[in-house]
Amino acid sequence: MGQLIIERHTGVERVVECAGPLMDILDREFPKGPGGLSSRLSRVSGGPARIIPVDEWEGIEIGEGDTYHLGLTPSGFEIPLWAVVVASVAISVGVTFLLAPKVPGQASQQSANSLYSVGVKANEAKLGAPPPVNYGTVVRTPEYASQSYRVFAGNDEIRHFILCLGAGKYQLDDIFIGDTPTGDLPSGLIEYQVFLPEDHDSELGNIEADFGTHENVVTSGDVDQLELEPVQRYSDAVNGSITGVNIIFNESIADAAISVGDTIVVTSPISATKTIAGVTDTSITVTTSFSGSATDETIEFATKGGDGITRGPFVTNRTGTTTQALEFDIEYPGGLYKQKDNGNFANMTVETTFTLQQIDDAGDDVGSPSTHVFSETGASNNPIRRSYSVTGLTAGRYKVSVVRTDDQEIRARDSARVIWTGMKAYLDYDNSVPRYGNVTLLALKITGAKEISASSQSQIRVRTTSILPEWGADPAAEVAGGNLVDVMADIITNTSYGARQAYSVIHAAAFDAFRTAQAGRSGFNGSFDTRVTVWDALKAVAGLGRAEPVPRGFQVSLVVDEAKPQRASIVTPDNTIVNSLKWEASLTSNTEQDGFEIEYQDALTFERKYAIWPADSVNPKREPPIGLTDPDEALSMAKYLWRQFSGRHRTYTFKTGREGQNLQRYDRIGLAAPWISDKADHGYVTSASGTSVTLNRAAPSGALKLILRDQDGSVSGLLDATGDGGKTIVLAASPPFDLVFDGQSVPTLVTFGAAADFAPLDLTVLEIGTPGATTSIKAVNYLPDLWDDLV
Structure with missing residues (x-):
């Protein structure tokens, strides 16, 4: 034999001589669970002395010479020991790679052409927060698993998303853009693919390989609606006069196209090249005097501004990351065209030059810059949007500037506006650590169209159904749904976001019965999206079936608040602490x-x-x-x-011995106390022979009904007997168990009364106190019709 030393904070409670599996021994010693949250098991002898983790307890066999010490710290009875091992249901092991997405702004609406954008406002990135755990079928707005980004292709805006459906496995039932199911949208607007944990394998690159969406894109917050000004050129022929440093025109000129510092070239009536010092809508002043003069003649001239305005430099990616590919989004909101005198459009070509300079993590330049020129030609007032890519770069960080370098005359009636609206860095993948965790991801592409415009402030929502191991089936079998038992078993056993316990900690018989009872109900269809203890999560799920998790030894069991045809025990003054039985009505x-x-x-x-x-x-x-x-x-x-x-409305409290720990919440018990109810009396067996039983007190004469209570607290059904008006009664049949009356053990208790009106007061147990020398019980009146017509 070996020994198990059980100690509470008050000192050593008992030393148990034992042999066999530790879990069986604990079940015997703690039939209703241990009395505390905190526990620690350590080996004292029979092997290396050490603390034993909870997940190793199941495999321990106590043999000859083995000594183990179990320390318990009472802290309420409702939570089993293994609960302290678990931090929460929603553990931050999922999306380790969330980036703050940039929410797109409203698209400008051009009357010249129907051009639409996608603007998803509701999806968010929860940095550092755990992914939600969804059970059953839910409709929700999923979080970003990486930053969304857009690409312009053929004037369409294609927006890429990778969204986290939640921790664990899910089947995707539907996607909604706002309130519209994607099945109601024209084909080709929505593309998507679901990636289960085994599909993405917690590595970057698998989604891109299968679906084409890059998984780590950084969009610059510095680049948004930056207008790229052209080199200004303006020419005209206007009647006027030239004298000294002044040109005075007899009609207005386009002074908005002329700036101080621009060069003016006069070709008639005199020839001169000057620098402009000032300009109004009817005059130009130059820095030095003209060599000649003219009065009321046609003055032919042209102006040319300096270089275009440089935008940037802006850094593409943060320290510690590298990129080999950049992309720049350019919009031409009014289209591109030169307007002829007859109103027709001719080609307009504009040019932008990007300068890329590699930098190190300190921001210092590395090597020489490179320039990349992009040009666009158009002869239409339809808006144009393009994404220009630079690939094959040396892996690193970069800063980027841009200037417009087309040098041409642009008149007021022409269209050549250029807006820099975005800059993206496609970061290199780093798979030195797992990147996604045990989550299901949704890769999604939305192509902008009239049906899904930014002005509708669309949201991406999904309907998903959890895929869980099916309780009672082969562990490899999985089922889509939210049966309460499947959900609770997952909470207990899941190694990513649950309690990480073996299936053996689950009381199979109770879970089997409850799963069968729940087969026709809707199950649990909800999300745990904030941190919550495992025990609270189990209570929330079980509560939908009017049940509650309870400890059973070192297992998790269930009790159900339902009609109880049989009483679990009887309570009389003979098995309660003196003067502890009280009741009150409210x-x-x-x-x-x-x-x-x-x-x-x-x-x-x-x-x-x-x-x-x-x-x-x-x-x-x-x-x-x-x-x-x-x-x-x-x-x-x-x-x-x-x-x-x-x-x-009637509450009953009493104290009993350790036997009170045999009761469970929602048990139906019978109470026999004459000062509370005169329909049942009580006593105990002092002797018996066959069906003849002697009690410690007299029973009514005639037909009797009675209930016997065994030493372990269990009770018989309703039995028939006959009384003679004294202490002896005769049972109609042999007792269902051996009667105890040896004077040393707890005797068999009896609740009895006249057959015509025998009615112990039935109670429902609500609370069972912390185990000790005595156990406090709280109960309420039993309601036999409580469950009528409930589903």
Whole structure:
């Protein structure tokens, strides 16, 4: 034999001589779970002395000479020991690579041509936050897994997204742009592909290889709506006079096209080249005097500005990253054209020159800059949008500047505006660490069109269904859905975002029965998108089935608040601490709520809806359980809560010995105490022979009904007997278990009464206190019709 030393914060509680699997021993010693949150198991002898992690307990066999120490710190009874190993359901192991996306602005609407853009406003990046864990079927707005970006191709704006559907596996049921399912949009506007964890393999590059969307793009926040000014040229022939440093015109000129410092070349009536010192709409002043003069003659001249305005330099990517490919978005909002005197359009060609300078992480130049010239020709007033790429660069960081370098005369009636609207760096992939984690990703391309314009402020939403291991099936079998048991088992066992426990910590019989009972219900359809303890998550899920997780030894079991045909135990003054049995009644105030309003989500739209009971309630209390999507189940929950609120008005408390730990929440127990109810009396067996039983007190004469309570707290069904008015009764049949009356062990307890009106007061157990020398129990009156017509 070996030893298990059990110690609480108050000192050593007991030393157990034992042999066999540790988990079996713990189940025997703690049939209702240990009395505390904090626990530590260590080996004292029989091997190297060390602390044993919880995930190794299942494999421990205590043998001859083995000594283990189990330290427990009481901190409430409701949470089993393994709960402290788990930080939360939603653990930040998912998207390790979130980048803040740039939300696109409104597209300018050109009357000359129908040009549309996609503007997704609602999707967000939650930097450093865990990915949500979604169960069942949900409709939600997924977060960015990487920065979205746009590309102009043939005047279409193509926007690329990689969105995180959530931690774990999901099937994609539908995508919505705003409220419109993508199936209702013209074909070709939406392309997408789902990547399960095994598809992306937590590495960058697999999505791009399969779908063509780059997975690590940085869009510059410095580049947005930067106008690139051309070299200014202007020519005209206007009647006027020349004298000294002044040219005076007899009619207006296009002074907006002329700037101080520009060069003016006069070809008639005299020839001269000067620098402009000032300009109005009827005069030009130069820096030095003309060599001749003229009065009221046609003056032919041309002006030329200096170089175009340089924009930048702007840095393309942050320190610690490298890129070998850059892309620049240029828009020509009014189209490109030269307008002839007859109104027709002729070709206009513009040119932009980008200068790229490699820099190091300190911002210092590396090597020499390179220039890249892009030109565009057009003869139309249709807006033009282009993405110009530079590839094959040396891996590194860059700073970029741009100047417009076309040198030509542009008149007021011509169109040649150039706007620099974006700069992207396609970062090199670094797979030295896992990049995505156990998440399902959605790669999506949206091609701009009238049906999905930016002015609609569209959102990308998805309907997904979780793919979970099916409880009770082969561990490799998976099922799409949200059966409450499948969800709870995943929370307990999932190694990424759950409790990381083995299936053996789950009480199979309870979970099997509950899964069968839940087969026809809608299940859990909701998201855990904030950090929450595993135990709280289990309670939220089980609560939809009027159940609650409870510890069973070192396993997780379930108790269900449902009709209980059999009593779990009986309570009498003979098995309670003296003077501990108390009861009180409470009445609802007419100022309190007169019903319950259950908030749930519509299964199709996930819009909020409400179920109220009673139907005529005017001041209901609102309860917002998560995961509820079925209107009938929501109404049942409202009925269930209202019946408890309005019907469970008597509260009973008492203390019993350690046997109280054999009770579970929602157990139905019978109470026999004459000063509370005269329909059942109590006593215990002092002797027995066959069916003849002697009690410690007299029983009524005639037909009797009684219930026997065994040493372990379990009880018989309702038994028939006959009394003679004294202490001896005769059972109608042999007792269902051996009666105890040896004077040393706890005797068999009896609750009895006349057959015509025998009725122990039935209670429902609500709370069981921390185990110790005594156990506190809180119960309420049992409501036999609580569950009528509930689904």
